Amino acid sequence: MNFTIEQGEGPLIAPLPFSRGEYEARMMRLRCAMRQQDLTVFVSFSPENIFWITGHDSPAYHYVQACVVTLDETPVNLIRRIDATNTLLRSWSRRVVCYGDSDEPMTMLADLAEELAGSNPRIGAEIDSFFVSSRRFDMLRDRLGARLVPAQLVEPLRLVKSVEEIDCIRRAARLTGTAMEVAVSMAADGVDENRIAGAVWNSLVSNGSEFPGLPPFIVGGPRTSLGHSTWGGHVLRKGDPVVFEIPGVVKRYVAPLFRSGAVGEPPPAMRRLEAAVVDSLELLISEIKPGRAAADVHRKSVENFARHGYAVAHRSGYSVGVNYAPDWGEGHLFSIVDGETRAFEPGMVFHLVPGIYVPPDFVVVISETVIVTEDGVDVVTQFPRRLFTC
Numbered sequence: 001m002n003f004t005i006e007q008g009e010g011p012l013i014a015p016l017p018f019s020r021g022e023y024e025a026r027m028m029r030l031r032c033a034m035r036q037q038d039l040t041v042f043v044s045f046s047p048e049n050i051f052w053i054t055g056h057d058s059p060a061y062h063y064v065q066a067c068v069v070t071l072d073e074t075p076v077n078l079i080r081r082i083d084a085t086n087t088l089l090r091s092w093s094r095r096v097v098c099y100g101d102s103d104e105p106m107t108m109l110a111d112l113a114e115e116l117a118g119s120n121p122r123i124g125a126e127i128d129s130f131f132v133s134s135r136r137f138d139m140l141r142d143r144l145g146a147r148l149v150p151a152q153l154v155e156p157l158r159l160v161k162s163v164e165e166i167d168c169i170r171r172a173a174r175l176t177g178t179a180m181e182v183a184v185s186m187a188a189d190g191v192d193e194n195r196i197a198g199a200v201w202n203s204l205v206s207n208g209s210e211f212p213g214l215p216p217f218i219v220g221g222p223r224t225s226l227g228h229s230t231w232g233g234h235v236l237r238k239g240d241p242v243v244f245e246i247p248g249v250v251k252r253y254v255a256p257l258f259r260s261g262a263v264g265e266p267p268p269a270m271r272r273l274e275a276a277v278v279d280s281l282e283l284l285i286s287e288i289k290p291g292r293a294a295a296d297v298h299r300k301s302v303e304n305f306a307r308h309g310y311a312v313a314h315r316s317g318y319s320v321g322v323n324y325a326p327d328w329g330e331g332h333l334f335s336i337v338d339g340e341t342r343a344f345e346p347g348m349v350f351h352l353v354p355g356i357y358v359p360p361d362f363v364v365v366i367s368e369t370v371i372v373t374e375d376g377v378d379v380v381t382q383f384p385r386r387l388f389t390c
Contacts, residue, residue: 003108003115005076008087008094016055016092017251018164023092026053026157031071033153037124041117042069042153043109045129048322048330049154050077051252054093058086059211061131061324064105067093070116078109106136110143117147124151130326155333158321160347165253165321166371169349172209173255173369173380175248179203180257180383183218183244187390189237189263193220197231200246210249213328217245220263225359238264241362242390247328254323256351257381258367261388273356273364274387276308280354281366281385284316284336288350288370288377294340301354302338310356317352320369348372 016023030053034042044050047061054067054075066078074095077087081098088096097112099105113123125140126132127150141148161169182203186196197218204216215230220242223229229243236242245258262270280301287297298316305312318331329351334342336350349372355365366385370377 003097003112006084006088006096006098008089008091008096013089016090017057018055020092022162022164023053023055025162027069027075029157030069030153033157034069034071034124037149037151037153039122039124039149039151040071040120041113041123042151043067043113043123043125044069044154045126045132046154047131047324048158049126051324052154052158052322054087055091056087056093057090057252058083059324064109064132064136066105066109068109068112068116073116076112076116078105078112080105104139106139107143110140113144121147122149123147124149124153126152128152158330159319159334160345161321161349161371162347166347166349168250168253169255169321169369169371170380172248172250172253173257173382175204175207175209175250176246176255176257176369177382178207179216179246179248180244180259183246184259184261184388184390187220187236187242187261187263187388191236193218193231193234193236200244204246204248208250210252212247212249212254213323213325214247216247217243219243222360224260225357225361225363227357236263241266241270242388243363243365245365245367247323249323249328252322252324254320254328255369255380256320256328256367257369257383258353258355258365259383259388260355260362260364260366261390262362263390265389266387269358270362270364270387272308273310273358274366276305276310277354277356277364277366278385279308280304280316281352281368284352284354285368285370285377285379288344288372290346290372290374291343293343294334294336295338298336298338298340305354305356312354312356314353314355316354317350320349320351344372346372346374
């Protein structure tokens with residue numbers, strides 16, 4: 001055995017993001033999922049999942065980190081030594097195995113999983129994670145052999161948010177709205193988009209936002225028509241299209257908002273597209289209900305765009321919640337798109353993003369973050385649903 005489990009002691013240096021009851025409820029749900037797949041141990045690699053399970057929060061997940069969960073003990077995080085204090089001093093679990101810069105973490109992880117598995121070593125591990133290379137996962141698989149089975153257990157649990165999680169998203173939405181007001185009020189002929197970006201960052205951070213998984217998208221001129229383009233020193237001029245997509249974040253939970261506009265009166269082509277986008281947004285808001293399949297709702301939006309004379313090649317929305325770079329969304333977990341047969345459930349949260357890019361001229365997207373309720377949705381972002389003019 002080439003590892004030692006360290007236990008945090010004394011008071012935490014900062015409050016937990018959520019109540020102890022919240023973490024205990026999450027563990028109950030996760031262990032139920034483990035039993036359904038006859039697992040004695042489950043290993044998570046994703047920073048979002050590790051945060052959800054234990055409260056461990058660090059941007060240093062480009063180094064291997066893992067959370068090892070059993071059916072009866074507090075989870076253990078495997079973390080690079082320099083970052084292990086984030087588990088020992090400010091997490092719910094407070095149990096960690098540290099590895100040094102000259103150690104191979106997968107060897108230690110295999111030993112830890114084997115030790116905790118006991119006499120019935122059926123070990124589940126995530127096979128879909130941004131931050132574990134195929135080379136390193138193969139090392140773990142070679143060591144554990146047939147005992148290692150694929151298991152993506154946490155992601156389905158994250159889709160339905162608790163009362164505490166939804167409270168964070170509501171708070172994040174207020175930060176987003178305030179920053180959007182700042183952005184729109186600053187945009188004008190002769191203003192450098194970098195100045196707007198600085199003001200947006202200042203608004204978000206000074207009002208309590210944490211860092212988002214993607215930067216705010218703040219751009220004017222022809223680059224607005226490029227996907228995920230952001231500030232680059234362009235000075236706004238009369239006639240320029242302008243785009244702001246802003247993410248407020250509270251306790252790692254995000255509530256994004258997208259608005260499009262122009263310096264001066266938008267051209268007729270933007271106005272025509274605006275009408276289609278607003279219609280589709282309001283259609284999505286009215287059509288999302290528990291039990292309704294996502295693909296059916298997406299199809300209604302696509303059909304609405306077609307009635308306006310537009311073809312859509314983009315999803316209608318995506319799940320949001322816990323976020324770390326490289327993304328602020330959970331679209332890989334659930335998107336409102338053709339072929340998605342799963343149904344909406346109360347407590348799910350989505351960023352609805354109807355819109356169309358028209359390169360090299362402009363993009364029109366008008367979005368909202370919404371919470372699925374028992375009978376529809378609750379829109380938590382608040383900003384006028386129209387093109388802004390500046």
